Amino acid sequence: MARYTDASCRLCRREGTKLLLKGSRCIGDKCAFTRRSYVPGQHGKGRRTKTSNYGIQLREKQKVKRMYGVLEKQFRRYFKIAAKSTGVTGKILLQILERRLDNVLLRTGFTLSHAQARQIVGHGHVYVNSRRVNIPSYLIKTGDIIELKTSEKKFKNIKEVLEVTKEWGKVSWLKVDNDKLKAEVVRLPEKEDLELDVQEQLIVELYSK
16 A cells, blocks of 8 residues: 655645644744744745745645545546536535545544544454454544454553544544444535635635546
């Protein structure tokens, strides 16, 4: 499975916003973006450039792609699915990304980041409707029950994570039971459920050229 393996903090600095790629480590003064909010590179601090319309569209696409830890080929496939679906393309695209199993685990508060969620899924600790699923890109649907089944040691680690994520607030489209490490999808996510400001229409304009 292809994935990004370079420094995560560079991505936040390049997009000019916190993408929370390292979970709780992105909060506070130790965050690289907090200390150096300019773009990475030797001349990043003094760089002053005028961004074209294409550049604005590209940066928005890159920001969303990196928020969810998706590479270009898969992101483009999601866009094609959204474009062929009935409804607003941009909204459906974001909905697909939100419905990824690794993202759902992050939204439940069982993990601190997409990377940690993908690791838990890949190791076979996640069950959807009582069936083991080890594919992070698996798309959930309304009514699905997501459950973590793991060792006692891993269970303690997840409980420690929940102590951190309880301050984040829960999303309204998931019904979460922290004691049983279980969550139910009560409805599909909407754009209003996103934590970051996303202008999905810019992505649609970029891919429509």
